Amino acid sequence: MRKYIIKRLLLAVIIFFFVMLIIYTVLRCLPSSYVETIAREKSQQPGSKSYQEWLDQLNAMYGLDKGIIPGYIGWLGEFFTGHFGDSWKYTVPVIDKFNEVVWLSFEMGVITMILELIIAIPLGIIAATKQYSKTDYTISILALAFISLPTFFFIALLKLVFCIKIQIPDPATGSMMGLFPLTGLFSRTYNQMTPVQQFFDRAWHLVLPITTLVIISIGGLMRYTRTNMLEVLNADYIRTARAKGLSEKKVIYHHAFRNTLIPLVTIVGGSLPGLFSGALFTETMFSLPGIGYISYNAMISGDIPFSMFYLAFLAILTLLGNLIADILYAVVDPRVRLA
Amino acid sequence: MSKEKAQNLRIDNTFDPVTYDPQYILMVNNLKKYFPIKGGMISRTVGYVKAVDGVTFNLKRGTTMGLVGESGCGKTTCGRTILRLSGDKTGGQVLFNGKEVYDLSDREMRSMRTKMQIIFQDPFSSLSPRLPVGEIIGEAVREHNVVSRAEFDDYIDGVMDNCGLQPFHKDRYPHEFSGGQRQRICIARALAVNPEFVVCDEPVSALDVSIQAQIINLLEDLQEKYKLTYLFISHDLSVVEHISDTVGVMYLGNLVEYGTTKDIFGEPLHPYTKALFSAIPVPDPDAKMKRIVLEGSIPSPANPPSGCKFHTRCANCMKICSEVTPEWKEIRPGHFCACHLYDDVKPAETAAE
Numbered sequence: 001m002r003k004y005i006i007k008r009l010l011l012a013v014i015i016f017f018f019v020m021l022i023i024y025t026v027l028r029c030l031p032s033s034y035v036e037t038i039a040r041e042k043s044q045q046p047g048s049k050s051y052q053e054w055l056d057q058l059n060a061m062y063g064l065d066k067g068i069i070p071g072y073i074g075w076l077g078e079f080f081t082g083h084f085g086d087s088w089k090y091t092v093p094v095i096d097k098f099n100e101v102v103w104l105s106f107e108m109g110v111i112t113m114i115l116e117l118i119i120a121i122p123l124g125i126i127a128a129t130k131q132y133s134k135t136d137y138t139i140s141i142l143a144l145a146f147i148s149l150p151t152f153f154f155i156a157l158l159k160l161v162f163c164i165k166i167q168i169p170d171p172a173t174g175s176m177m178g179l180f181p182l183t184g185l186f187s188r189t190y191n192q193m194t195p196v197q198q199f200f201d202r203a204w205h206l207v208l209p210i211t212t213l214v215i216i217s218i219g220g221l222m223r224y225t226r227t228n229m230l231e232v233l234n235a236d237y238i239r240t241a242r243a244k245g246l247s248e249k250k251v252i253y254h255h256a257f258r259n260t261l262i263p264l265v266t267i268v269g270g271s272l273p274g275l276f277s278g279a280l281f282t283e284t285m286f287s288l289p290g291i292g293y294i295s296y297n298a299m300i301s302g303d304i305p306f307s308m309f310y311l312a313f314l315a316i317l318t319l320l321g322n323l324i325a326d327i328l329y330a331v332v333d334p335r336v337r338l339a
Numbered sequence: 340m341s342k343e344k345a346q347n348l349r350i351d352n353t354f355d356p357v358t359y360d361p362q363y364i365l366m367v368n369n370l371k372k373y374f375p376i377k378g379g380m381i382s383r384t385v386g387y388v389k390a391v392d393g394v395t396f397n398l399k400r401g402t403t404m405g406l407v408g409e410s411g412c413g414k415t416t417c418g419r420t421i422l423r424l425s426g427d428k429t430g431g432q433v434l435f436n437g438k439e440v441y442d443l444s445d446r447e448m449r450s451m452r453t454k455m456q457i458i459f460q461d462p463f464s465s466l467s468p469r470l471p472v473g474e475i476i477g478e479a480v481r482e483h484n485v486v487s488r489a490e491f492d493d494y495i496d497g498v499m500d501n502c503g504l505q506p507f508h509k510d511r512y513p514h515e516f517s518g519g520q521r522q523r524i525c526i527a528r529a530l531a532v533n534p535e536f537v538v539c540d541e542p543v544s545a546l547d548v549s550i551q552a553q554i555i556n557l558l559e560d561l562q563e564k565y566k567l568t569y570l571f572i573s574h575d576l577s578v579v580e581h582i583s584d585t586v587g588v589m590y591l592g593n594l595v596e597y598g599t600t601k602d603i604f605g606e607p608l609h610p611y612t613k614a615l616f617s618a619i620p621v622p623d624p625d626a627k628m629k630r631i632v633l634e635g636s637i638p639s640p641a642n643p644p645s646g647c648k649f650h651t652r653c654a655n656c657m658k659i660c661s662e663v664t665p666e667w668k669e670i671r672p673g674h675f676c677a678c679h680l681y682d683d684v685k686p687a688e689t690a691a692e
Contacts, residue, residue: 132382236464240528243424243459244479245452248445258469334512335468 001330008326012319017076019315020308024072027304028064034088034302035062062088075308085305089298094309097294102276104185105283105290108206109275112213113268120218121264124225128233129252139222146219151281155212162208180208183287209286213279224267225260232259261332269325273317348384352430354393359437364536364568365398365421370431372413372420376641388641390416392592393431395667396675398536398585403562403569405583405600407576407615409637413592414572415460418538421570422457423448435536453483456529460541462521466513472524473509479532495531501564502527503557519550523557530561536568543578555582576619580604588612591648592640594667598674608676610653647679655680 039054048054059065063074078085084094127139163178170177172189181187185205186198193201232238233256241255278292291310298306354369371394373387390413398404406414419425421433423440433440435455443451459465466475477495480486486494496506502523513521522542529537539558543551555578561567573579579586579600586603588596588611596609607613614631633652638644644651650660659679667677670684 236459236461237467239419239424240459240465241467243422243452243457244482244528244532245449246479246482247449250482255467255470259467333469334471335514 005323005327008323012323015319016312016315020076020312021072023311023315024075024308025068027299027302027307028068028071030302032300032302034304035059035064037302079308079312084309087298087303087306089301089303089306090294094306097306098291098309098313101289101294102278102291104288105278105292106275108210108213108279108282108288108290109277111206111210112217113271113275115210115214116217116221117268119214120221121225123218124222125229125252125257125260127222127226128229131230140226143219143222146215147223149216151212151216152285154216155208155282155285158208158212181205183285185288209279209282209288212282221267225264228260228263229256232256235259258332262329265328265332266325269321269328270318272321272324273314276317277314348386350387350429354431357432357434359434360397361437362399363397363434364400364436365570366432366434367394367396367398367421368432368434370394370417370420370433371429372416372425373429386641387429389592389643390640391420391429392640392643394587394589394592394594395431396587396594396597398568398570400535400568401562401566402584403571403582405579405586406570406572406589407574407579407586408589409615410574411637411640412589413640414574414589415540417589418457418540418570418572422455422538424457450483453479453485453532454534455536455538456532456534457538457540458522458525458529458542461545462518462525463513463545465525466521466528468513471510471512472504472516475513475524476528476531479528483532485532498527498531501561502530503553518546519553522546522550522554526554526557526561530565530567533565534567536570538570538572540572541574542571544573544575551578558582576616588615591637591643593648593677594675595649595678596674596676598671598676602671602674608670608674608681609649609678610655610680611649614654647677 035055035058039051039058042048042054043051049057056065063071066074086092087094087097090097123139123143127136130136159182162180163182166179167176168179169175181204185202187193187201187205190198190201233252238251238256241251246254276291278290278295280292280296282288283290283293284296295307295310298310350371350373352371357366357368359366370391371389372391373389375384376386376388377383378385392413394417396404406417408414416425420428421440423433428441435451438451440448440451440455470478473495476498477491480494481491495509499506499508504520504523504527508516508520513524516524522545526542542558543554546554558569559582562569569582571579571582583600585598586600587594588603588609590611596603596607596612603612604616607616610631614633617629617631631654635652638648638651644661646659646661646663647653647665650656653660657679659682663679665677665679665682667675668681670676670681
């Protein structure tokens with residue numbers, strides 16, 4: 001087992017090297033160059049140097065005068081010695097900005113994932129055990145609808161219903177307000193609240209974003225659970241379990257579900273990096289300063305240090321996630337244990 | 340819907356109910372199991388696969404009945420339907436110790452399962468890959484409180500020992516065993532709950548010949564020890580001849596012939612049985628083999644031929660065969676057959692069996 005893990009880790013390092021090389025190349029070739037934008041601005045100021053002169057100077061300053069390969073090697077060296085550099089767009093150390101915004105996304109991601117597992121897996125099991133019944137069709141159609149729902153459209157609908165149509169009196173002032181806030185993470189009076197009130201205020205602001213994330217994500221997991229459960233329920237050993245005279249509950253939860261866990265673990269393990277990647281649409285539409293929104297802005301303005309750090313972080317998480325999924329595999333499936 | 344279609348969908352479920360005779364552990368009367376074929380936009384039932392289409396036989400306590408026939412003739416479905424393992428029956432009766440199996444409530448059925456067990460065809464896929472062998476064998480024992488908790492471990496060791504398994508095998512998983520050992524696990528699992536009746540669904544067809552003999556001997560030893568009754572489903576005729584007291588021959592969902600092993604193998608009556616048995620290899624190079632080779636393949640059970648289902652491939656086919664379904668009758672004492680060749684033979688008066 002240890003040998004296996006070491007082998008996988010070494011492989012992960014090689015994969016990481018090439019993944020980041022591709023990302024670095026793409027980022028360097030993006031048309032939206034940060035340096036070019038600055039150079040253009042500076043050259044238009046009265047009495048300034050020409051655009052080309054600014055560009056050369058800035059390129060040298062930001063280390064973009066080197067070719068892609070030397071630039072990448074340089075970045076790699078800095079990255080592995082823990083120098084992540086400063087963000088060009090946000091003009092603070094990359095790690096500080098990242099640390100500032102990632103935890104909100106992580107918090108939302110964890111809550112979403114827990115709710116997703118709690119809702120989608122039982123629904124999938126129910127749909128599978130009652131295959132072709134009305135319950136199954138209802139669940140399957142809902143799942144399909146949730147998968148197909150465009151996020152921005154769904155958010156607009158949610159806002160229309162819960163922030164505008166449904167009104168409740170404000171407990172503080174008595175004036176009418178939406179059941180849930182339209183945007184933001186805090187109320188205006190957040191700083192005057194007690195810690196308990198602050199907690200609830202924050203939670204109140206997160207209800208709609210998390211609802212959105214859960215709804216758009218449960219469809220896939222539910223269908224996945226249903227498919228795998230169906231496959232297992234048709235297996236011969238389920239007939240054996242029935243022949244043993246076990247109760248239907250035992251057959252489904254003790255025998256069938258255990259075997260469904262194997263593919264589920266892969267999926268859940270694979271979605272671990274998603275906890276940190278943020279949710280671009282949801283964060284943007286609710287004006288939440290999460291990593292999805294911030295990294296998107298960094299990328300469109302050509303902020304190479306921030307983008308590289310963020311993507312490197314995701315790459316490492318993905319590689320680790322796969323490794324963890326494989327190790328968990330061995331835990332749930334005795335057949336892999338010795339391999 | 341056309342008239343013909345409507346006729347296809349109608350299920351004929353008329354039969355004379357049998358009364359319980361205590362010498363028989365199992366009485367199967369006109370048992371039918373149809374699987375619906377769904378078609379069209381709204382998955383309407385457009386027909387049925389008649390997997391088991393009116394099977395009748397009685398099985399004496401402590402004996403072994405062989406059930407033979409081509410692949411796809413409904414042997415396995417018949418075995419499973421008797422044990423109520425493939426949903427609801429379509430028609431007929433299954434009396435186990437005088438009780439209609441399909442009338443039992445879920446709870447009664449679950450406890451009845453300790454009395455009637457099955458050894459499945461594929462010893463690997465029928466064992467859950469995630470449970471250790473001790474759990475596979477012991478689960479039902481614990482569930483039904485077959486033995487007290489204090490005796491449990493010793494009991495499981497005993498069952499495993501009987502089936503040629505070692506106590507240290509308990510913590511291993513099915514994938515760590517060879518094919519023959521897996522079949523032993525399946526047998527141990529079925530016998531652990533102390534059944535009276537076991538359906539052996541091709542228990543040796545997945546094994547090589549040397550292991551087959553071991554397993555057959557094991558089954559025979561266990562039968563003697565625990566006074567078991569077997570329904571032995573197989574397409575291996577020599578194995579069936581060796582192990583069975585009575586034999587039923589199935590063709591396309593129907594029993595075509597049933598009798599003692601001696602009668603069936605010695606004097607087969609039905610043309611299908613004759614063709615089937617002419618295929619048994621004889622280990623003598625000088626023996627003159629009169630092989631009866633059946634033309635064509637087995638017809639579709641969704642749309643079986645009219646009259647006698649075998650008439651499309653029968654060497655003795657007469658005009659009546661394609662029109663009238665032959666009657667199931669006792670040609671000689673204890674020897675049943677459904678064939679128009681014996682229409683003139685008076686049914687044996689002495690149902691002495």
